[in-house]
Amino acid sequence: MLFSSAFFKLNRTPLLLVVACLLFYLSFAYNLTRTDYTKLITLYIALLFLFYKLILILKHNISALAWISFAFRAIFILAIPNLSQDFYRFIWDGRIILEGINPYLYTVESFMNKGESPVAQAQELYTGMGQLNASHFTNYPPINQLCFVIAGLFAGKSILGSAIVMRLLIIAADFGTLYFGKKLLKKLQIPVYTIFWYILNPFIIIELTGNLHFEGVMIFFLIWSFYLLYSGKWQWAAVVLALSISVKLIPLIFLPLFLQWFTKRHVISTKHSDERKQDVIAGSKQRDNLLRWIPDFAGITRLIGFYTIVLITTILLFAPFYSSKFINNYAQTVGLWFQNFEFNASIYYIAREIGYLFRGYNEIAIIGKVTPIIVVLFVLILTFFRKNKTFIELITAMLLALSFYYFTTTTLHPWYVATLLILSVFTKYKFPLVWSFVIILSYLAYINLNKADKSENLWVIALEYVIVYGVFIWEILTKKNHSLISSKR
Template identity: 60%
Template sequence: MFISAFVYYYIGYPLVRTDVTILITLYSVVFLSFFGLIRLEKQHFFTLAGIAIVFRLVFLGSIPNLSQDFYRFIWDGRMLVEGWNPYLYLPNDLMASGTAPIAEAQELFNGMGDLSASHYTNYPPINQLCFAFAGFFSGNNILGSVVILRILIILADIGTLYFGKKLLENLGLPIKNIWLYILNPFIIIELTGNLHFEGVMIFFFIWSLYLLQKGSWKWTAVLLAFSVSVKLIPLLFLPLFFQWFAKHKVSEISKITFQTVWKGILKLIAFYSIVIATIIILFLPFLSEQFISNYKETVGLWFQNFEFNASIYYIARWIGFKIVGWNMIKDIGKITPIIVLIFVTGISLFRNNKDFQKMISALLFGLSFYFFTTTTMHPWYLATLLILSVFTNYRFTVVWSFMIIFSYTAYRNESYAENLGFVALEYVVVYGFLIYEIFKQYTKKPGIQTS
């Protein structure tokens, strides 16, 4: 425990992002300690819960040194507190005209970097509310804002622990599984340490799954919309709820009377309607023609302009260079969402997802496919996969939560350059373990899928 606490302290305070050798070494140490801690204390729930909170509190007074995104969070929050719509203004334009209406504008502008400053914000409204909360209570001090944002993320993790434990109990799964998320160094560093709000999104999402398993589908829809309004990624899951409501695969419907599934389909339509209506209501204060244009432009950039730590995309990019002689990211970025949608629709309709645990494994594989094909795979994106795997028999996400630290080798110097050898190492190990697990699942009971 004390070794882990020291590692978290060093990563949170003295470490410089370019010291990737030190970072990987310390991360390896704390990851080994993580497994040892679970084995030693797996029967002591409240002890581990307390340790998990203590590890997070180690970061409380630190300025994130592995990510600069929080500067934009604080910028957006202060803009909102001052009554300015953060979706309508570029930091570059406001600084050039000298009209930025917030305190410490120059420090925040310098900290967020050119990439963020030159694009419109893409953070949904519940996320913006969190930023505004920090802006309201600490509108003149960056560290104060960081502390407030960090407390919100820690509280979200505590909520995930609470509802995750209850969902595991309801599914008859080992409660110890939750520590694979709550005590995982990747989660502690990327969410609490680096202030990524996947933790808040996951809190609402796990709460929604818990209510869905209990049968409260209307409130599930509301909470799922809240999750989307922190990060858009849960939108990908919407098709995968089909069988939970219809109770049948499409291939089975022809064998039964349509009336037996009609009621479930009507309920599914109502579920989708509540989700969409809630999202629209949450976005309503910001809606305008300019907002829609700006938001669409910004989201599109992630598919057609940015590339980082990708796997299949990098192979496709290499093939593109060989065939046409240039980077085909814009073309690939247009095709990839269509392929992902076809895959997700396919497993939602034809894979057996009627059991709740099997439905969660469908969510896991649907999102995995998206991350395997995306042009940009930042480390913190993995948090959602990790929490989903807690409710399945798959552990490739835990392996990935260690291997993804090698993506930080891109920051070994200020000029930023990915080492594709490390990217290849990361994905060879992850894909290898995933193939092993799939083979193991399908051979445990011949012809029967166990999760």
């Protein structure tokens, strides 16, 4: 009893913060509707504040932060997602595969229009996912589909049961991200507690565990691949990276950026031993000055091998679903994100307004075709003209490439920011962390005073991006000035 009392006195503040978080998450999971905007924002702001305080107080107690992170996730175990309908389509795809039907060849609507119910609870799933989702072919890659199949195997006749199985898979992936993330941070000599800006973040807990978005599984494979690559196991890193791509296609954008990492060769400089000791003491930036980078042409062979393994593994994972119609249907569905859908965009909305002024109508068909080309060119510029030879520089380049894509995309759902957030953990950039705070504003996009107006409230979107771009530009300018000062010294 005395021990319990002493323990409470020593840890009173963090314990109270944890209890408050548990209550807020409980309310978020089981007593919130998406259109209750006041409650949504209030709970989110409260959770962000408590999350920030917990990390500041417990950053030297990694074990406590880990237990707390997964205790918060456990709150959502029995909850039906209340901010997203996508999970209904996940369940449908998993059950369709178990029926021996290729999910890439048929839309949900094609069955329902014929009055067919190929899976259990077909009508409930169709109603839940909505007509827009049901009218398009699935775009979820094969490892993602495997997760849906597992849910169908264990809960083939229960929507809640399927949600629970998928949630457990996502939580398990977060355990993996924590495990390999900590190991990689130690190798890079970055404080280990920074992984909790991702793991403990309310945005991650709500969007991935709560709303069942599989970015968490993709991120697990991505961080595992990074760890293997940094450890010199590039062949296995390629296999695991292919698994990441086969959950979500996003890591494809990173492939060109590996060029300098594989083709570098470092040689210790000829400084005197005393000078080298001073450099080591000075820190990681000075340690980089010990290295003189010269091309390693043998590395080109490793790079080609890396790309080959990624490509072959990805093709093999897609192979079971291949048919003459598969490529056309899949390309058609992916193309929708560039030329049909619009949500929570930034630069695109500005370009769209310019199109209205000059042409009088929406230019998405044109802009949607040009944007991918601009993104590819930007990635190639980062590949060949930016220094990406250290691992932190490589991850920073990935962060900048993906940020540019998201800044120019026509559609940016909140959970997309999760990948930026995990990359930022390994860099000096914190604008993705700020973005994870303000991304909740995207849920207010349709909060118009005129209820008949179903369009996005661009003032809300503008507020989100003013904050994000403001922090991003400030960080870019700060780091540029810091580099100039360092070079003068």
